[in-house]
Amino acid sequence: MKKKWIDISYELKNKTGVGAYILTLLKISPTLYPIKCYINIKKRKALFQILWQNTTLLFNIFFKKPEIIIFPNFRTPFFRIKSTKYITVIHDLAFYRKYEISFYTWLIYHISMLNCIRNVDKIITVSNTVRQELIEKFNISPDRIKVVYNSIGEHFINANLNPEILNKYNIQKDKYILSVATLNKRKNIPELIKAFESISDKYPELKLVLVGGMGNENREKLTKHPNIIFTGYIKDEEIPVLYKNALIYVFPSLYEGFGTPIIEAQYSNCPLLCSDIPVFREVAGKGAEFCKTDYQSIAEKMEYLINNPTRRNELINFGDNNVKRFSIENVAKQLLGILES
Secondary structure, eight states, X not given: OOSEXXXXXXXXXXXXXXXXXXXXXXXXXXXXXXXXXXXXHHHHOHXXXXXXXXXXXXXXXXXXXXXXXXXXXXXXXXXXOTTSEEEEEEOOOGGGGOSSOOHHHHHHHHHHHHHHHHHOSEEEESSHHHHHHHXXXXXXXXXXXXXXXXXXXXXXXXXXXXXXXXXXXXXXXXXXXXXXXXXXGGGTHHHHHHHHHHHGGGOTTOEEEEESOOTTOOHHHHOOOTTEEEEESOOGGGHHHHHHHOSEEEEOOSOOSSOHHHHHHHHTTOOEEEEOOHHHHHHHTTSSEEEOSSHHHHHHHHHHHHTOXXXXXXXXXXXXXXXXXXXXXXXXXXXXXXXXX
16 A cells, blocks of 8 residues: 555546646656545535544554545544644635535534644645635644645646637637636626626627536526526536637636636636736736726726737736746645655
8 A cells, every 4th residue: 555645535527626636636746545435425415524534534544554645625534643644735715704605514614624723734725825814814833834836737738729619609719708617606707797798788799608517696697698608517628728719818706715717827828807816916926917806897907908909918928927837847846845845
């Protein structure tokens, strides 16, 4: 049995969030041995995984004695096997903002977070912004927290940019605005929809393409505008094509821990408009135009970019330089440095 383990009990189907991060870690560190709870976590809820972690997994750690085990989010066993080092990845603190979760759910998250901070040897975050949030909120020693950024997925690096995919969604190159996000509250998609609707009469050929699950929103309640397209989840190989051919990408979130669409847009040479929040400043660098999170500000900046090809080209150039910071090679160095230490 290999001596560095990673818990891969999370759904990898859509390759977003935790699942995408697991795939990145497995790629850059082939010595990691994947372990999994074979209950369908997504279907059976978190309590089943908590039970598995504190029984089956704990016994495996005790008897097989791995040197290190990485937990790809803050849900970790309640008990420590002292011979094994625990490392956890904390992607964000969104649940503390209570956008759309019940008190019961928040309480489970909170107890899990406190247990994680008490038990683990090292914490990995995906941005310096989240690292600072953890230090301030939980008074954690900065030495315990390291940053390992997200990276570009394989489906971008090895993309087959077949323009025929555009026909599937009835869109044309440079005649649509793109946003990729589950439609939950912190993604702020309703404000983006209002922003587009407020300017659409001026640009009748322009469409807004929204990629991702519906979350807690209802399409009919959000909009009936004929030029707004909801694709739902789409195939991995289709996503780079949509980025590559969009006029601009808009990312209006209220809160994120990193914001992977930023580096996906920059890698695809797609001009980027982001909400002006600290983590987006950290990740996007100069390669984004920034706006406030209300629909008037989003609309104003969208119009600015629609009508300003010089600025769009400038953002593409800045983004092309910035995204090199998040290469798989750089991310690998960050992770391997932690594992070796």
